[in-house]
Amino acid sequence: MMRHLILLAALAMVSGSALAAGGNCDSQAAEKKLAGAAKNSFIKKCEKDSAAATPATPPAAAPAAGMSCEGMVKEKKLAGAAKNSFMKKCMKDQAPAATPAMPAMPEHGMACDGMAKEKKLAGAAKNSFMKKCMKDKAPA
Numbered sequence: 001m002m003r004h005l006i007l008l009a010a011l012a013m014v015s016g017s018a019l020a021a022g023g024n025c026d027s028q029a030a031e032k033k034l035a036g037a038a039k040n041s042f043i044k045k046c047e048k049d050s051a052a053a054t055p056a057t058p059p060a061a062a063p064a065a066g067m068s069c070e071g072m073v074k075e076k077k078l079a080g081a082a083k084n085s086f087m088k089k090c091m092k093d094q095a096p097a098a099t100p101a102m103p104a105m106p107e108h109g110m111a112c113d114g115m116a117k118e119k120k121l122a123g124a125a126k127n128s129f130m131k132k133c134m135k136d137k138a139p140a
Contacts, residue, residue: 025042025043025046025047025050026043028042028046029042029043029046032089034082034085036081037080037081037082038081038082038084038085038086041078041079041080041081041082042082045076045077045078045082069086069087069090069091069094070087072086072090073086073087111133111137112129112130112133112134112137113130115129115133116129116130116133
């Protein structure tokens with residue numbers, strides 16, 4: 001009996017997401033909280049895709065298994081503000097999953113981290129700085 005209820009609930013979720021994906025582009029843009037140029041670009045692309053009668057897929061907030069945010073941007077053929085908006089959201093959604101358990105940092109890594117904090121670096125700038133710093137300070 002419990003198995004049937006779980007199966008029924010899963011089926012309801014799948015059909016609900018399929019209906020949401022088939023909804024109008026404005027509601028999808030509102031659901032994604034897009035505004036301005038990103039919204040306009042998304043709606044234009046959505047309407048173009050709908051007109052082409054391609055199979056609708058629900059929008060994914062996080063990349064599929066093994067696919068990076070950049071890969072999803074290329075797959076969705078996003079450009080300009082829509083690309084920037086999508087990348088920002090994708091990276092934000094990916095961040096908690098990517099850093100649940102930090103590996104032990106070597107002593108020189110802690111020094112690099114301290115310097116990055118001193119320079120108030122964050123995001124890609126911090127990652128780039130850390131990579132270069134770790135490489136420079138690594139034992140030969």
